[in-house]
Amino acid sequence: xxxxxxxxxxxxxxxxxxxxxxxxxxxxxxxxxxxxxxxxxxxxxxxxxxxxxxxxxxxxxxxxxxxxxxxxxxxxxxxxxxxxxxxxxxxxxxxxxxxxxxxxxxxxxxxxxxxxxxxxxxxxxxxxxxxxxxxxxxxxxxxxxxxxxxxxxxxxxxxxxxxxxxxxxxxxxxxxxxxxxx
Numbered sequence: 001x002x003x004x005x006x007x008x009x010x011x012x013x014x015x016x017x018x019x020x021x022x023x024x025x026x027x028x029x030x031x032x033x034x035x036x037x038x039x040x041x042x043x044x045x046x047x048x049x050x051x052x053x054x055x056x057x058x059x060x061x062x063x064x065x066x067x068x069x070x071x072x073x074x075x076x077x078x079x080x081x082x083x084x085x086x087x088x089x090x091x092x093x094x095x096x097x098x099x100x101x102x103x104x105x106x107x108x109x110x111x112x113x114x115x116x117x118x119x120x121x122x123x124x125x126x127x128x129x130x131x132x133x134x135x136x137x138x139x140x141x142x143x144x145x146x147x148x149x150x151x152x153x154x155x156x157x158x159x160x161x162x163x164x165x166x167x168x169x170x171x172x173x174x175x176x177x178x179x180x181x182x
Contacts, residue, residue, distance in 0.1 A: 088103075161175055
């Protein structure tokens with residue numbers, strides 16, 4: 001049994017008396033605390049999810065800026081691999097074809113590891129350890145970039161992108177942007 005005591009002061013006599021909580025009072029206090037912790041934990045997990053989705057959207061904007069820089073330099077968007085990676089990184093600088101102006105020594109960029117244009121490192125999905133990834137699709141003339149948002153309540157969560165059934169790693173892509181409207 002829990003032995004919790006509270007101090008009650010009798011000001012007129014200057015005497016301090018100890019009074020124990022009743023078992024029912026302790027149960028009520030504990031149930032209130034459990035409810036508060038449960039609500040706080042739920043709100044905390046929502047905040048973490050929203051933070052990860054915010055990182056994804058910011059990453060998407062940064063990738064788009066790098067893709068625009070690449071296009072300004074070479075008049076073509078980098079090609080893509082079948083699994084959604086960008087073929088636009090260079091080991092020792094771009095070797096440009098004199099006739100076309102296109103780089104001919106581009107290699108596959110790895111999300112979170114390679115350097116691409118103005119980005120120090122290519123961003124990667126905050127849940128990459130769980131298999132989530134970004135997806136890039138390009139034919140050189142236009143591109144599409146997709147992410148998988150965790151929150152279905154996000155304004156950018158798009159059913160038409162889900163219907164394309166594209167894989168963003170282990171997740172289905174549900175939001176995309178592109179050089180042209182996608």
